[in-house]
Amino acid sequence: MVRGVVSFVLLACSxxxxxxxxxxxxxxxxxxxxxxxxxxxxxxxxxxxxQEADSQETDAVEPDAATVAGDTAEPxxxxxxxxxxxxxxxxxxxxxxxxxxSLIDTPCSVGACNAATGICELVARPDLLxxxxxxxxxxxxxxxxxxxxxxxxxxxxxxxxxxxxxxxLETTNQTSPIDVTxxxxxxxxxxxxxxxxxxxxxxLYSFEVPESAFDTHVLEWxxxxxxxxxxxxxxxxxxxxxxxxxMPVNGFxxxxxxxxxxxxxxxxxxxxxxTGSASLDTTDGFHTYRLAVDDTGASVSVDGTEVLTRPSVExxxxxxxxxxxxxxxxVTGLPPDGHIxxxxxxxxxxxxxxxxQ
Ligand SMILES: [Ca+2]
Ligand SMILES: [Ca+2]
Numbered sequence: 011m012v013r014g015v016v017s018f019v020l021l022a023c024s025x026x027x028x029x030x031x032x033x034x035x036x037x038x039x040x041x042x043x044x045x046x047x048x049x050x051x052x053x054x055x056x057x058x059x060x061q062e063a064d065s066q067e068t069d070a071v072e073p074d075a076a077t078v079a080g081d082t083a084e085p086x087x088x089x090x091x092x093x094x095x096x097x098x099x100x101x102x103x104x105x106x107x108x109x110x111x112s113l114i115d116t117p118c119s120v121g122a123c124n125a126a127t128g129i130c131e132l133v134a135r136p137d138l139l140x141x142x143x144x145x146x147x148x149x150x151x152x153x154x155x156x157x158x159x160x161x162x163x164x165x166x167x168x169x170x171x172x173x174x175x176x177x178x179l180e181t182t183n184q185t186s187p188i189d190v191t192x193x194x195x196x197x198x199x200x201x202x203x204x205x206x207x208x209x210x211x212x213x214l215y216s217f218e219v220p221e222s223a224f225d226t227h228v229l230e231w232x233x234x235x236x237x238x239x240x241x242x243x244x245x246x247x248x249x250x251x252x253x254x255x256x257m258p259v260n261g262f263x264x265x266x267x268x269x270x271x272x273x274x275x276x277x278x279x280x281x282x283x284x285t286g287s288a289s290l291d292t293t294d295g296f297h298t299y300r301l302a303v304d305d306t307g308a309s310v311s312v313d314g315t316e317v318l319t320r321p322s323v324e325x326x327x328x329x330x331x332x333x334x335x336x337x338x339x340x341v342t343g344l345p346p347d348g349h350i351x352x353x354x355x356x357x358x359x360x361x362x363x364x365x366x367q
Pocket of ligand 1: 142144145146147148149151160229263
């Protein structure tokens with residue numbers, strides 16, 4: 011197996027390419043070990059290998075012999091005062107056009123030939139490029155300085171910046187500036203007024219969370235409902251949506267996504283389908299909510315106590331929170347709007363499946 015690798019590198023890199031530097035990210039890639047095998051092999055060692063069978067090795071070695079012969083037979087180049095440095099080794103591109111350094115690629119770096127040395131080296135891919143670190147217990151895997159790294163606790167939103175500055179997509183039918191701020195502790199969203207220019211509007215923030223993330227994690231968000239008008243069936247001024255399909259305008263979610271979303275009134279939370287609710291003062295301060303989804307169904311807990319269950323929840327790789335509807339006051343007498351502070355949204359590992367222990 012090793013000989014195969016070495017032959018490959020010989021063909022690809024011409025002279026000098028047997029040596030692969032560890033590069034700037036030496037701890038990244040098991041491929042380094044394979045490539046490094048023959049880095050220091052002297053010519054005699056290679057000859058020993060070739061004795062077994064390989065006439066191709068003889069071809070590769072022949073130039074060396076020619077060079078040695080040339081040392082004595084062609085003194086002109088070395089004597090010339092105008093040409094004391096051999097042009098073959100200085101200023102030449104030692105990387106043939108067809109060189110392939112992909113053998114040493116890692117998830118966040120690519121092998122590239124150094125034209126000055128003819129050696130394949132690792133070059134980092136851009137930071138924040140999505141990648142896979144191979145660990146299902148980490149999420150949000152992205153490249154960072156050539157390494158792929160994920161987090162056991164994946165933070166989706168914090169209080170330091172408005173959602174759009176943290177990668178969330180904003181969907182709204184408001185034409186005036188949206189009343190959303192961040193003060194370091196929490197993100198504050200107000201569609202209820204009186205500071206909001208318009209009432210009866212919707213503002214939803216959505217974020218891509220792979221469906222598979224719920225296999226190993228639960229969705230946790232910490233929120234204080236400052237005020238909220240009552241929800242109506244499949245519509246809510248304060249909502250958390252386990253699945254959401256954004257649209258450019260009036261993206262309320264599909265009917266199934268709306269029926270399985272969680273509404274927050276001032277005195278209760280529940281499934282918007284009306285299939286379950288729990289009394290809760292959502293306005294008395296921050297509460298920590300958790301949504302767990304697996305093959306057995308879905309559950310919602312508040313501050314560690316399960317309060318809602320559901321036989322199933324359909325995921326689609328996008329979650330959303332905010333004011334989900336532009337309904338007017340027709341249904342409940344008040345437009346379903348809300349005023350909330352959200353200090354944290356994150357994916358937390360599930361110890362019951364072996365993550366986060
Ligand atoms: Ca991972
Ligand atoms: Ca609304």
